[in-house]
Amino acid sequence: MLTVTFNFTINQLNVFRLKLLCLMILFFFYICADGVKRLQVNIPHSGTLFASLGSSVTIPCSVSMSSESPSTYSASIEPRIKWSVVSEEVETQILVVRGQRVKVNELYRERVALLNYTSSPDDLSLWLKDLRSSDSGHYRCEAQQGLEDASDLVQLKVKGVVFHYRNALGRYAFTFHQARDACEAIGAQIATVDQLLAAYRDGYEQCDAGWLEDQSVRYPIQVPREGCYGDMDGKPGVRNYGTMSADDEYDVYCYVEQVFHDSNPQKFSFEEAQLYCRSTGAELATTAQLYWAWSEGLDRCSPGWLSDGSVRFPIITPRERCGGAPAGVKTLYRFSNQTGFPEPSSLHDVYCFNGE
Numbered sequence: 475m476l477t478v479t480f481n482f483t484i485n486q487l488n489v490f491r492l493k494l495l496c497l498m499i500l501f502f503f504y505i506c507a508d509g510v511k512r513l514q515v516n517i518p519h520s521g522t523l524f525a526s527l528g529s530s531v532t533i534p535c536s537v538s539m540s541s542e543s544p545s546t547y548s549a550s551i552e553p554r555i556k557w558s559v560v561s562e563e564v565e566t567q568i569l570v571v572r573g574q575r576v577k578v579n580e581l582y583r584e585r586v587a588l589l590n591y592t593s594s595p596d597d598l599s600l601w602l603k604d605l606r607s608s609d610s611g612h613y614r615c616e617a618q619q620g621l622e623d624a625s626d627l628v629q630l631k632v633k634g635v636v637f638h639y640r641n642a643l644g645r646y647a648f649t650f651h652q653a654r655d656a657c658e659a660i661g662a663q664i665a666t667v668d669q670l671l672a673a674y675r676d677g678y679e680q681c682d683a684g685w686l687e688d689q690s691v692r693y694p695i696q697v698p699r700e701g702c703y704g705d706m707d708g709k710p711g712v713r714n715y716g717t718m719s720a721d722d723e724y725d726v727y728c729y730v731e732q733v734f735h736d737s738n739p740q741k742f743s744f745e746e747a748q749l750y751c752r753s754t755g756a757e758l759a760t761t762a763q764l765y766w767a768w769s770e771g772l773d774r775c776s777p778g779w780l781s782d783g784s785v786r787f788p789i790i791t792p793r794e795r796c797g798g799a800p801a802g803v804k805t806l807y808r809f810s811n812q813t814g815f816p817e818p819s820s821l822h823d824v825y826c827f828n829g830e
Contacts, residue, residue, distance in 0.1 A: 514538050515598070515617050515624040526731065527634035528668035530603035532589070535615035535626065537596050553619040555591070557600050559630075561611030568600070604668065605632045606676045607769065634731045635769035636665045636673040637803065638680045639761065642783060644813040645682070646724050653685040653726035660782055662728035662762030663687075669729050670694060674712050679800075683715060684725040691715035691724050730762035747779035747824035757781065759827040761803075764788060767825075768803050777806050778823035783815045785822045 517535045525531040537553070555571040568586055569578045578586060585604055590597040598615055610632045616625035639656060641647035648656055654664045666687045670678075674694035681702040683691050694712045695702050704713025718724070742750055751758050758781040759767075768788035775796035777787045785806040789796050797804040806822075808814030816822070 512539050513617055513619055513622040513624045515615055515626045517615055517626040517628045519628050522629045522631050524631050524633055525605050527605060527607065527632055527636065527729070528666060528670075528672040529605055530601065531605060531630065533600045533602070533613055533615070533628060533630065535598040535600065537598055537617045537624070553595075553617050555588070555598055556614075556616040556618070557586075557598075558614045558616070559609075559611040560614065561608070565614075604672060604675070606672045607632050607635070608676050634669065634729055635765050636669050636678065636727055636729050637662075637761070637765040638682055638684055638725060639728050640682070640725045640813070642815045645811075648685065648726050649723055650685050650689050650718070650720040653724070654687075656726060657728035657762070660728065660762045660780075661760035662730040662765075665727040665729040667692070670727055671712055680727075682725045683713070684727040685718075686727055689717050689720060691718045691722075692727075728762060728765075730766045741821040742779065742824050743821060744779055744783055744818040747822070750824055751826035756826040756828040759825040761786065763827050764825055765803050776823040777804070778825040780825060783818065785816050785820075787823075 515535065515537050517533065519534060523531065523533065537555075552573040557568040559566050559568060566581070567579055568582050569576060569588070571577075571588065571591065574592075576588075582602075585602060587601045588598060589601045590599060598617065600613070600615070602609065610630060612627055612629050614625055614627050616623065639660070639662075641652075641656070657664045664685065664687045667690065670686060670692060674696075677696060678694050679696040680693055681695060681699075683693050685691055692712050692714045693702075693704070695704065695706075696710050698706070698708045698710060702713075705715075706713060748758055758779060760781045761784060764772075764780060764786055765788075768790070771790060772788045773790035774787050775789065775793070777785045779785055786803050787796075788803050789801050792799040792801050805812075806816055808816055
């Protein structure tokens, strides 16, 4: 049996410990030095980015290396570029790029691009078109090269809401010019085709033909059914009557980006509702303002007067006693065929607008 004996003097043991300590210091210095973040990603925008429903937006982002030279290992590896969005605490990958290979999430196919990346690899700016309300969220631009990674974040808020509007006299009672004026009278504007398509892609449905800004007449259908088949052979989509004579009569689709402020519901006739809002330094809210408030999260199971003499209420969470499904701005009609506004003497709550 072989026995190995180590014989150290006190001085030799101290020298050994010193050498070991030096090796450990050099090792940790190497690790820390190699771990210095040389990769930098920057979104040159402070605050929140705002864009309108149906439009497009470019979210700027750039990647750079610090003055310190990158390691040979990192420099030899193609960077991995990733864009993602965080909405309601859920992160969704939008696209990933490595070199010239691009992988786009099916949800964003044909809607996103890195416009300048091919000619300028340090420009990671993301272009996103056909914006929907569901595109609102926090967008993360991320780059990874070797063991290094860096990212930056910015919030995008998609503004605006599309809604159906009907003449108080009954269904299909607006000429094109009357429809445009009706939207303006309630604090909105007539919707564009892109805005209606964006609303449809977020789940909007309305089985009522209405004017749009290009003088076409359309309506969005998610669940085809009798009376709502239109021109799409039983498939979901936006039905299109094409360009119609300006003297034909239909409903209208309006669009609004305004901000709705305060309301204090009580029971009033229409005239009393007007007086009440004025007494608080406000005005009766328009239908457009109520739709905008609903798109921003207002949920009130209280039908209230609006400036056009209609009575409506916004519902975010559908429930049976508040008009049932689906969510949306509910309307009280005078007649069972969903026409006519309530009698001005009838008593309802009120929605006021403080236009600061």
